[in-house]
Amino acid sequence: MDFKGLVIILMGSVLVNNYVLSRFLGICPFLGVSKKLNQAVGMGVSVIFVMLMATAVTWPIQTFILEKFGLEYTQTIVFILVIAALVQFVEIVLKKFIPALHKSLGVYLPLITTNCAVLGVTINNITDGYNFVESMVSSLGCGLGFMLAMVIFSGVRSRIDESNIPNSFRGLPVTLIAASFVSLAFFGFAGIIENLFA
Amino acid sequence: MLSAILTALLVVAAIGILLAVVLVLASHFLKVEEDETVLKVRECLPGANCGACGYAGCDSYAEAVASGKAEPNLCIPGGADVAAQLGEVLGVEVSATEEKVAFVFCNGDCKAVDYLDVVYDGIEGCKASKLVYGGPSACKFGCIGCGDCASVCPVNAICVHDSLAHINPDLCIACGKCAKICPNKVIDIIPKKSKVVVMCNNPEKGAVARKHCKNVCFGCKKCERNCPTNAIKVENNLARIDYTKCSGCRECFDSCVTKCIKAVDFYEGTIG
Numbered sequence: 001m002d003f004k005g006l007v008i009i010l011m012g013s014v015l016v017n018n019y020v021l022s023r024f025l026g027i028c029p030f031l032g033v034s035k036k037l038n039q040a041v042g043m044g045v046s047v048i049f050v051m052l053m054a055t056a057v058t059w060p061i062q063t064f065i066l067e068k069f070g071l072e073y074t075q076t077i078v079f080i081l082v083i084a085a086l087v088q089f090v091e092i093v094l095k096k097f098i099p100a101l102h103k104s105l106g107v108y109l110p111l112i113t114t115n116c117a118v119l120g121v122t123i124n125n126i127t128d129g130y131n132f133v134e135s136m137v138s139s140l141g142c143g144l145g146f147m148l149a150m151v152i153f154s155g156v157r158s159r160i161d162e163s164n165i166p167n168s169f170r171g172l173p174v175t176l177i178a179a180s181f182v183s184l185a186f187f188g189f190a191g192i193i194e195n196l197f198a
Numbered sequence: 199m200l201s202a203i204l205t206a207l208l209v210v211a212a213i214g215i216l217l218a219v220v221l222v223l224a225s226h227f228l229k230v231e232e233d234e235t236v237l238k239v240r241e242c243l244p245g246a247n248c249g250a251c252g253y254a255g256c257d258s259y260a261e262a263v264a265s266g267k268a269e270p271n272l273c274i275p276g277g278a279d280v281a282a283q284l285g286e287v288l289g290v291e292v293s294a295t296e297e298k299v300a301f302v303f304c305n306g307d308c309k310a311v312d313y314l315d316v317v318y319d320g321i322e323g324c325k326a327s328k329l330v331y332g333g334p335s336a337c338k339f340g341c342i343g344c345g346d347c348a349s350v351c352p353v354n355a356i357c358v359h360d361s362l363a364h365i366n367p368d369l370c371i372a373c374g375k376c377a378k379i380c381p382n383k384v385i386d387i388i389p390k391k392s393k394v395v396v397m398c399n400n401p402e403k404g405a406v407a408r409k410h411c412k413n414v415c416f417g418c419k420k421c422e423r424n425c426p427t428n429a430i431k432v433e434n435n436l437a438r439i440d441y442t443k444c445s446g447c448r449e450c451f452d453s454c455v456t457k458c459i460k461a462v463d464f465y466e467g468t469i470g
Contacts, residue, residue: 061213069205078213085217089224096228164321 006137008193009130013141015189019117020149022186026117030150031175033108040154044147046108048140051121053090054083055139058122059132079122080114087113117146153182235264235287242283243273248352248373250274263288274298275371297390298372299464300355300365302347304340304384305397305413307360312336312410323349328381335361336410339400341384347376367464390464393446394439398458401434415458421450 019025026047033043058079066072091109094102112118121142125135156178165174240260247255251272253262262268263284270284277297318327318334324342332338343361348354355369356376365376367390377385384399396415400407404416417435429443430450437450437459451461462469 065209065213069209070202071206071209074206074210078210081210081214081217085221088221092221092224092228095230099230162321162326 006134009134009138010141010144011196012193013138014145014148015186016191016193017142018145018149018186018189019120019142020146021183022190023120024183025120026115026146027179029108029111029115030146030153031172031179033111034150034154034157037151037154037158040150041147043108043111044143044150046112047115047117047146048143050083050087050090050109050112050115051118051139051143051146052136053086054079054118054122055125055135057082057086059125059135062126075123075126076119079119083118083122084113117142149182149186153179156182233264236260238287239263239284242276242280242287244276244280246275246352246371246373248275248371248375250371250373275373298387299367299370299390300372300374300376300385300387301395302341302363302365302385303395303397303399304362305458305460306335306337306340306411307362308343309360310412311340311361325379325381333382337400337407337414339382339384339402340398340411342382346379346381347385350375350379367467389441391446392439392441392444392464393461394444394448394451394459395462395469396437396439396459398436401436403435407435413458414456416456418455420453420455421459424449424453 013019017023020027020030029043029047034040061078061082062072062075066075066078071078087109091102094109121139125138128138130138157175160174160178169177240257243256243260245256249255251259251268251274253259253268259268259272263270270288270290271281273280273284313335314331316331316334318330320326320330322344324333324344324346327333327342327344333342335342341362343358343363345356345358345363347363347365348356348358352373352375353369353371355366355371356363357366358364363376363385365385372387372390374387377383377387382399388395397413398407398415400411400414402410404414404418407414408416415436417432417437419432419437421430421437422432426447426449427443427445429440429445430437431440432438439450448461450459460469
């Protein structure tokens with residue numbers, strides 16, 4: 001796979017197949033932690049980190065263990081198990097060796113443990129037939145896309161907070177409506193990436 | 199058929215057991231000793247995370263106290279009780295905190311203050327309405343009355359009545375959030391034992407200020423002359439009380455021409 005292909009995978013997973021706004025995975029942290037910009041960035045960085053770690057672990061497990069024994073159908077349960085244990089392990093290691101990083105990411109790590117976006121990335125990498133390098137690039141792109149969506153939406157939400165909203169729409173309803181608009185905006189990217197690098 | 203089930207079972211179980219062993223070993227060998235004093239200190243604190251102590255929250259204040267970087271009597275919501283408990287945990291003598299309370303230094307309710315001949319129909323809140331001609335009332339220094347303070351108050355101690363914010367001293371924990379958000383800086387934190395307050399925030403000359411609001415301070419300096427402890431100073435046409443000097447004799451209250459100095463008792467909850 002050449003460099004151009006990797007760039008297409010990266011940009012495609014950031015913009016076109018954005019996990020939050022196009023595939024609607026990871027909506028819970030997207031709505032929950034996007035109230036403030038610094039929290040959104042912290043969550044985004046943690047997700048990128050966990051997605052990369054998870055892919056680095058699950059791809060070899062799929063290729064060297066599950067496919068060897070013909071156990072592809074246990075993919076979901078094995079991946080959940082591995083990702084959850086991995087996040088716990090990373091948390092313990094960070095707490096011991098890099099307390100500063102643990103302090104800034106620590107709040108978000110348990111939230112990501114069972115996040116469907118992380119599971120989705122690892123499973124989609126397998127279904128799309130990517131090799132190891134492509135999988136890593138794709139998860140980096142998905143993580144960046146997640147962070148991009150969080151950061152954009154935290155800006156949208158700070159505007160919502162200042163505006164005068166009808167009583168029945170206050171809180172979650174108007175947030176969901178705003179999320180759908182942001183999602184619609186991202187559909188504009190569909191079809192652009194392939195032609196951009198053609 | 200049976201062998202397929204068995205392989206699946208064995209492989210998944212093996213992965214699970216392997217991960218469990220790794221996690222158990224990790225939690226055993228990479229354990230981080232948490233400072234016990236921090237935990238004990240944290241248990242004594244109220245946990246409101248109000249930030250009145252000057253730290254980001256109860257956790258960071260507990261760390262600072264345990265490491266000796268902060269005095270144990272800074273927790274204002276907890277007051278003397280928490281300070282005493284912290285002293286016990288740390289084994290040091292602690293002087294009690296002075297109880298404090300937030301107060302709105304304005305008496306310009308909708309009956310007293312004059313309004314501009316416009317109707318504000320924009321975004322709700324003091325901050326937003328102040329952007330348009332400095333707020334709907336003629337006095338640009340008093341309480342706007344849109345309740346930004348009430349919405350940030352963590353203990354619901356503030357209610358807006360007749361376009362004027364009122365703070366319930368029984369509920370107030372003096373965290374200072376209202377004082378911080380008020381765009382006119384009309385709220386201040388004062389000692390709870392205070393006996394008198396100047397209920398005006400308008401630095402304009404007496405005659406001008408009087409046109410805007412009935413309940414203003416003229417800056418006539420009668421209180422300044424009558425104060426036996428020199429605790430009152432008139433600056434910018436506005437009397438201000440230095441509570442470190444005030445003896446609570448209420449001479450100023452008796453002598454105030456416009457009755458903008460009020461006698462208060464925050465423990466009884468009376469203003470008059």
